[in-house]
Amino acid sequence: MTELKNDTYLRALMREPVDYTPVWMMRQAGRYLPEYRKIRATAGDFMSLCRDAEFACEVTLQPLRRYPLDAAILFSDILTIPDAMGLGLYFETGEGPKFERPITCKADVEKIGIPDPEDELGYVMNAVRTIRKALNGDVPLIGFSGSPWTLATYMVEGGSSKAFTKIKKMMYTDPQTLHLLLDKLADSVISYLNAQIAAGAQSVMVFDTWGGVLSPRDYKDFSLQYMAKIVDGLTRFADGRAVPVTLFTKNGGMWLEDIAATGCDGVGLDWTIDIETAKARVGDKVALQGNMDPSMLYASKERIEQEVSKILAGFGNGGTGHVFNLGHGIQPDVNPDNAGYFIESVGRLSKPYHQK
Numbered sequence: 001m002t003e004l005k006n007d008t009y010l011r012a013l014m015r016e017p018v019d020y021t022p023v024w025m026m027r028q029a030g031r032y033l034p035e036y037r038k039i040r041a042t043a044g045d046f047m048s049l050c051r052d053a054e055f056a057c058e059v060t061l062q063p064l065r066r067y068p069l070d071a072a073i074l075f076s077d078i079l080t081i082p083d084a085m086g087l088g089l090y091f092e093t094g095e096g097p098k099f100e101r102p103i104t105c106k107a108d109v110e111k112i113g114i115p116d117p118e119d120e121l122g123y124v125m126n127a128v129r130t131i132r133k134a135l136n137g138d139v140p141l142i143g144f145s146g147s148p149w150t151l152a153t154y155m156v157e158g159g160s161s162k163a164f165t166k167i168k169k170m171m172y173t174d175p176q177t178l179h180l181l182l183d184k185l186a187d188s189v190i191s192y193l194n195a196q197i198a199a200g201a202q203s204v205m206v207f208d209t210w211g212g213v214l215s216p217r218d219y220k221d222f223s224l225q226y227m228a229k230i231v232d233g234l235t236r237f238a239d240g241r242a243v244p245v246t247l248f249t250k251n252g253g254m255w256l257e258d259i260a261a262t263g264c265d266g267v268g269l270d271w272t273i274d275i276e277t278a279k280a281r282v283g284d285k286v287a288l289q290g291n292m293d294p295s296m297l298y299a300s301k302e303r304i305e306q307e308v309s310k311i312l313a314g315f316g317n318g319g320t321g322h323v324f325n326l327g328h329g330i331q332p333d334v335n336p337d338n339a340g341y342f343i344e345s346v347g348r349l350s351k352p353y354h355q356k
């Protein structure tokens with residue numbers, strides 16, 4: 001068992017008392033930081049950065065050197081699983097991720113296997129072990145994965161999408177094939193996240209970035225059902241303490257009760273729901289993570305501070321069970337000083353909510 005110097009993030013997710021509201025930022029390692037751009041240029045491309053444990057460790061730690069963050073997040077990507085399944089991930093400059101061999105039919109789905117996390121995905125586990133050692137118990141390390149539905153959108157569309165026509169066509173014309181794919185993905189995510197936990201991740205988060213493009217019924221059948229299977233299959237205790245699990249469906253505010261009912265510890269919120277409303281609906285069952293609009297970081301320091309105050313007040317007194325975050329990833333053209341001001345404001349303004 002390792003002694004953690006700052007376990008505020010883990011305590012808040014388990015709804016235990018804390019001295020202030022912990023904070024981290026989705027995509028906190030990334031292009032808005034000049035030191036990230038420098039290492040990325042040295043590595044050559046994004047996947048070379050992920051495949052090299054020393055590089056991945058360095059970029060994970062960069063935001064922690066600048067800001068008083070309460071958690072580190074593994075530097076990797078959700079698309080490592082489909083890549084390990086043989087789909088051939090590549091990045092075209094300025095165009096985002098693409099696959100050489102997308103999934104088009106049942107035969108394609110039948111061909112793919114569950115990747116071995118210590119073999120095809122061994123580079124991710126090496127990064128987890130390297131980062132955990134380098135963190136030296138300062139703050140906890142968050143491991144992560146995409147949700148089966150979100151991974152499937154990239155695998156069937158062949159990359160990023162706006163209308164999701166290919167996967168929706170499959171959903172409405174050949175649902176069995178899609179369910180077969182989602183089930184294989186759920187098994188892969190369980191084995192991948194459990195391996196991250198065994199390698200040293202102290203909390204895990206599932207990103208369901210595209211669950212919110214589904215109708216309520218389809219969300220339950222094609223996304224939530226598989227996230228619930230994942231929650232059931234995860235290691236929930238390691239290294240002498242609980243390993244909290246957070247589920248984040250972007251645009252999922254309608255389904256908070258259903259998400260909380262999976263048995264997860266934390267629910268990630270985007271900015272399209274008031275945290276006060278979310279707390280009233282599910283705050284007795286789960287912790288909440290969020291939920292400032294990432295574009296607020298373009299605003300003045302006064303405006304950022306005002307928004308942080310509103311969100312803290314919305315969550316209210318007895319403020320445990322809140323992990324402050326943005327409602328989605330930080331934008332690459334944000335001024336790093338504004339991110340710093342945001343993080344510092346959460347620490348300073350949240351203390352009164354936690355006085356005993």
Ligand code: 1CP
Nearest residue numbers: 026027028029030046074075076077078096160207209329
């Ligand atoms: O340097 C570069 O050009 C690469 C940009 C980049 C980065 C920094 C990509 C490609 N991935 C990442 C890192 C990443 N991705 C992390 C690192 C840890 C951190 O938060 O600091 C994480 C957690 C992710 C997760 C991820 N990748 C998600 C889920 C979260 C979200 O933002 O919604 C998704 C949807 C992806 C796919 C992906 N990978 C990369 C890009 C540009 C995208 C998005 C493409 C799209 O919009 O469809």
